[in-house]
Amino acid sequence: MKYRRLGGSGLKVSEIGLGSWLTYGDATEKDTARECIRYAYENGINFFDTANAYNRGEAEKVMGEALKEFRRSSYVLATKVYFPMDAGPNDRGLSRKHIMEQCDASLKRLGTDYIDLYQCHRYDAETPVEETLRALDDLVASGKVLYAGISEWTGAQITDAVGIGKRLGLRPLVSNQPIYNMIERYIEKEVLPVSEREGLGQVVFSPLAQGVLTGKYKPGQAAPSGSRAANDRTNFVINSYMREDVLACVQKLEQLAGEIGGTLSQFALAWVLRQPGVSSAIIGSSRPSQIKENLGAIDLVLTDEVLARADEILSEIEGFAPLR
Numbered sequence: 039m040k041y042r043r044l045g046g047s048g049l050k051v052s053e054i055g056l057g058s059w060l061t062y063g064d065a066t067e068k069d070t071a072r073e074c075i076r077y078a079y080e081n082g083i084n085f086f087d088t089a090n091a092y093n094r095g096e097a098e099k100v101m102g103e104a105l106k107e108f109r110r111s112s113y114v115l116a117t118k119v120y121f122p123m124d125a126g127p128n129d130r131g132l133s134r135k136h137i138m139e140q141c142d143a144s145l146k147r148l149g150t151d152y153i154d155l156y157q158c159h160r161y162d163a164e165t166p167v168e169e170t171l172r173a174l175d176d177l178v179a180s181g182k183v184l185y186a187g188i189s190e191w192t193g194a195q196i197t198d199a200v201g202i203g204k205r206l207g208l209r210p211l212v213s214n215q216p217i218y219n220m221i222e223r224y225i226e227k228e229v230l231p232v233s234e235r236e237g238l239g240q241v242v243f244s245p246l247a248q249g250v251l252t253g254k255y256k257p258g259q260a261a262p263s264g265s266r267a268a269n270d271r272t273n274f275v276i277n278s279y280m281r282e283d284v285l286a287c288v289q290k291l292e293q294l295a296g297e298i299g300g301t302l303s304q305f306a307l308a309w310v311l312r313q314p315g316v317s318s319a320i321i322g323s324s325r326p327s328q329i330k331e332n333l334g335a336i337d338l339v340l341t342d343e344v345l346a347r348a349d350e351i352l353s354e355i356e357g358f359a360p361l362r
Contacts, residue, residue: 039082040336042317044114046237047185047212049154051114053311053336055085056329057243057320058097068100070324075104077326081333084113085318087215087241088148089159090140091121095147102148110150116241117144118189118215120159132162132170141177155241157187157215161195167202175208187213187238193228200236211238213317218242220251220291220309220352221279230315239317242310246321250279251306253292257285283355290351300338307335309348 041050056078058071075086088101098117105113119140122130130136141156156177158170177183188196188211196214203210214233216225218240225240233240246252288302295305310319323329 039084039333041084043239044155044185044241044317045212045233045239046210047239049114049185049212051085051241051318052083053318054083054307054332055087055241055318055320056083057087057322058101059089059092059243059322068103071100072104074323074326074329075101076107078323078329079105079108079113081329083329085116085241085320086113087116087243087320089118089121089157090123090144090147091118091159094123095143098144098147102150106149114154115148115150116155116157116187117148117153118157118159119144120162120189132158132165132173134169134173137170137173137177141182145182152181153183155185155187155213156183157189157213158191159189161188161191167195167199168206171199171203171206171208171211174211175203178209185212187211187215187241189215190217191229193232196229196232196236196238210236213241214238215241215243215320217244218310218316219245219247220306220348221247221284221355230313234315240313240315241318241320242316243320245310245319246303246306247279250284250288251291251302253288253302255280255285255288257282257289287351287355291348294344294347294351298338298340298344300334301331303332304335304338305340307332308338308340309345311335312340312345 040053042053043049044051056075086101086105088097090098105115119137120132123140128135144153145151156174162170174183174186178186191214199211214229216229218225230240291305292302295302307319310316321332
């Protein structure tokens, strides 16, 4: 395993992180989830990501229980706050009340005294940014949180938040968690440059485009039984990728990956990690064998020629063309 600094902080996270969205506490049984987390940890993954909203806290419980067997200081535990956790008007968002209450609730579900990285799951237009940042800073001062980050904020929102934090003398945000993969590249235009300038590292989710960049889905064929695309409860997350032109390009990318001695998933992860502003790529896993394959991305070398060929293939996808 290789490790990178999380933005401008001194915290080091594994290049591959393990997440729990749509898996732990829901689709994946607890015993299987524990096996995946144990395998990840034993193979050098030290960054584990979850959120209070993932299956209404159940994912946090599973993650916390599985990590109890390891020394607390040996891993980096991340969770998030923003999405509704109940029906009340204050049971959502980034108000001081919701942040403070949900941090305590997350600590209880995770079974730990502190959260390494506490992230604002989305931007809250109804709460002053100053209120949100002060609440996060107070949590860090209290020791309940070590570092604070955000998720899916725009370049302008990041710039605004960093400016407010500096003016108030608050501890800086250290990370942003956006979607980023070979198909969805919006962060390259503004978010990456702004984040690198302001010291925020990217811990990207969906680097395999919800499984599309594994090559399991073929153009003109039904989704494999048991796959996310075939599951009525989860297929909504990959609908935008399940197009014939996208799947046709994925087949070409898989062939290119084979030419350089890797699988498509390894190629896709190595492609994401080529960005110096990316600190970690968060994968999901329902079995240890998936993690084993994904870890092969760490040593996969992508030359300029290979990257250019990948861009040429991706340019065929309408609406997802690489940024020039």
